[in-house]
Amino acid sequence: MKKNYLFIIIIALAIIVYSCANKAGGPTGGPKDETPPRVLKSTPINGALNFKKKEIQIIFDENISVEKATENVLISPPQLKQPDVKGNSKTVSLKFEDELLDSTTYTINFGDAIVDLNEKNPLKNYRFSFSTGNEIDTLKISGQLVNAEDLNPMQGIYVGIYKENSDSVFFQKPFLRIGKTDENGNFIIDNVKAGNYKIFALGDANKDYYYQPGESVAFIDSLVTPSFRIEEMRDTVWEDSIHIDSVRTYMGTRFLPDSILLRFFKESKKRQYFVKYERKQAQSFSLFFNTTAATLPLIKPLNFNWEGKYIVQKNATLDSLTYWITDTEVYKIDTLDMAITYFKTDSLFNLVTTTDTINVFMRKPKVNPKAKPGKAEPKKEFYKFSTNANGTFDVYNPLIFRFDAPLANVDFSMIKLVQKIDSVSKPLAVKWRQIDSTLMNYAIDYKWEPEKSYEITTDSTAFRSIYHLESDNFEIKFKIKSLDEYSSIKLLAEKFDSLIVFQVLDTKDVVLASKKAQKKGTKFEFLKPGDYYIRAFIDSNKNGKWDTGNLVKRIQPENVYYYPKKLNVKANWEFEETWDLFSTPLLKQKPEELKKDGNKKTGE
Numbered sequence: 001m002k003k004n005y006l007f008i009i010i011i012a013l014a015i016i017v018y019s020c021a022n023k024a025g026g027p028t029g030g031p032k033d034e035t036p037p038r039v040l041k042s043t044p045i046n047g048a049l050n051f052k053k054k055e056i057q058i059i060f061d062e063n064i065s066v067e068k069a070t071e072n073v074l075i076s077p078p079q080l081k082q083p084d085v086k087g088n089s090k091t092v093s094l095k096f097e098d099e100l101l102d103s104t105t106y107t108i109n110f111g112d113a114i115v116d117l118n119e120k121n122p123l124k125n126y127r128f129s130f131s132t133g134n135e136i137d138t139l140k141i142s143g144q145l146v147n148a149e150d151l152n153p154m155q156g157i158y159v160g161i162y163k164e165n166s167d168s169v170f171f172q173k174p175f176l177r178i179g180k181t182d183e184n185g186n187f188i189i190d191n192v193k194a195g196n197y198k199i200f201a202l203g204d205a206n207k208d209y210y211y212q213p214g215e216s217v218a219f220i221d222s223l224v225t226p227s228f229r230i231e232e233m234r235d236t237v238w239e240d241s242i243h244i245d246s247v248r249t250y251m252g253t254r255f256l257p258d259s260i261l262l263r264f265f266k267e268s269k270k271r272q273y274f275v276k277y278e279r280k281q282a283q284s285f286s287l288f289f290n291t292t293a294a295t296l297p298l299i300k301p302l303n304f305n306w307e308g309k310y311i312v313q314k315n316a317t318l319d320s321l322t323y324w325i326t327d328t329e330v331y332k333i334d335t336l337d338m339a340i341t342y343f344k345t346d347s348l349f350n351l352v353t354t355t356d357t358i359n360v361f362m363r364k365p366k367v368n369p370k371a372k373p374g375k376a377e378p379k380k381e382f383y384k385f386s387t388n389a390n391g392t393f394d395v396y397n398p399l400i401f402r403f404d405a406p407l408a409n410v411d412f413s414m415i416k417l418v419q420k421i422d423s424v425s426k427p428l429a430v431k432w433r434q435i436d437s438t439l440m441n442y443a444i445d446y447k448w449e450p451e452k453s454y455e456i457t458t459d460s461t462a463f464r465s466i467y468h469l470e471s472d473n474f475e476i477k478f479k480i481k482s483l484d485e486y487s488s489i490k491l492l493a494e495k496f497d498s499l500i501v502f503q504v505l506d507t508k509d510v511v512l513a514s515k516k517a518q519k520k521g522t523k524f525e526f527l528k529p530g531d532y533y534i535r536a537f538i539d540s541n542k543n544g545k546w547d548t549g550n551l552v553k554r555i556q557p558e559n560v561y562y563y564p565k566k567l568n569v570k571a572n573w574e575f576e577e578t579w580d581l582f583s584t585p586l587l588k589q590k591p592e593e594l595k596k597d598g599n600k601k602t603g604e
Helices: 002-025 167-171
Strands: 039-043 055-060 064-066 074-076 084-088 091-095 105-109 114-116 127-131 139-147 158-162 177-180 186-192 198-202 217-219 227-238 244-256 260-264 274-281 284-289 298-301 310-314 320-325 335-345 351-361 385-387 399-403 407-410 415-421 424-428 432-434 441-444 453-458 463-465 474-480 487-493 500-505 511-516 522-527 530-538 560-562 567-569 573-579
Touching: 055 127, 064 084, 064 091, 074 177, 074 186, 105 177, 105 186, 127 186, 139 158, 139 244, 158 186, 167 198, 198 260, 274 335, 274 351, 284 335, 487 500, 487 530, 487 567, 500 522, 511 522, 530 573, 567 573
Parallel strands: 139 260, 487 573
Antiparallel strands: 039 055, 055 091, 064 114, 074 105, 084 091, 105 127, 139 186, 158 177, 158 198, 177 186, 198 217, 217 260, 227 244, 274 284, 284 320, 298 335, 310 320, 335 351, 385 399, 399 441, 407 463, 415 424, 415 453, 432 441, 453 474, 487 522, 500 511, 500 530, 530 560, 530 567
């Protein structure tokens, strides 16, 4: 009896200790709540007719919050004044600021804005609609938006429609109805009335819902006529993320068109303006513009005379210019005052002549306060240059010389190029070639022999700058790579078109080389072993480069295609492929590993 009594006491104590320990540790909880909020009721009901009030309320089964309403909530027709969207306890309220239109269907897509208060589970793409008239429009238009140049999906871009047949409406008033692309570039325009429509995509920087010069766009050349049909559909039920439980078939409504492809582009014209000037050394100054210019700016000196006493270093697009002053008296002036006249884009996107007065001053180097007084022995200053030669050198490369100031004179007798055969040096002819207009970049061309060693030396004073500085001694040895270290790719177009241009891309979707298609095959040689991708475009205007579209002239961007597989090329190996650019549907061509957010390229 005593033993039973003692046993009961021990059990009771164990229960008390466990209970206390559980209290100290806090509640363990159950599985994490992953269920989004559920709608219980709303005022008005979803799909209501003849609703004239400016506020709606939606009540949920749990406490909610509204996240980033201005980004997530999309209303069609578009609202010029953003509605007031709030979440309080279990209620979402939306109050319109714009006046409601008569006999119009309104669609509110909440996106990912509505989340439960604790776990932030979103009620994804919850749509609420009502009509101010006697009927609610039910048709839909859907498709996908991609970047025209690289087929990347475009996220967060407005796609809208107009009832008017004229293109000018896109320049004059907001969309009639809109949708917004998701992370895969997909869009849906809901609650559309029967009829014929023009459709556009718009990178709407100022949210006025119609085109302003400089904004990115997409369009299709034909009218869109929404419709529907009843057809057999399939619904896949998943057992888990990998295994299919069952496939259910049913009769459902398919809204058409549902596969519109819009190719998003930014016109080549950009706002043109002067950015800044720099003067890092006395002998030169630089001017920078934000985009390509057709002509050089006109410079009028105000406190100096430099006629015939300067050299212009310019890039191909004339937006980065360096002026090298050859007159000692001029470049010793601390501040050069000048008026520059150039073309600038006005508010209507027209180029107009503009004149700015600038004071180009030379920043003096800071004096080190810890430096000891006294005269240091001045170091001899040399005319500096660099080359692209290194220990190993590609067989196809010319030897490049880049000087840090314009070259005035070169003594070829002081340049020695030799091939090293054992311990013997074989002299080679030096073919000196200027490769730009600045007198700062030159090349030595030679047909290098694979696996052979070379050496180039220059004596002091071989080169002299326009500032009378002379170069120091120079010597470098290099060895040409073996042909076995390279790979090559040969491409044949199954349906040959002389307008095709093939491009080899790296793993970051960057173009490494471009070549016009040849009927017997286009060969890309001297590729380093590794992973590559292939792209092609149709060079409609035959200028050798991919061109964007033009909205006013109704010109689409040039068509782009991707070879759907990655190429892993090995050393001393040639990949050869016959490619039908059209055999794989366009939106399935680009390899998944290359896809990324297209907005990073267009700047939207």
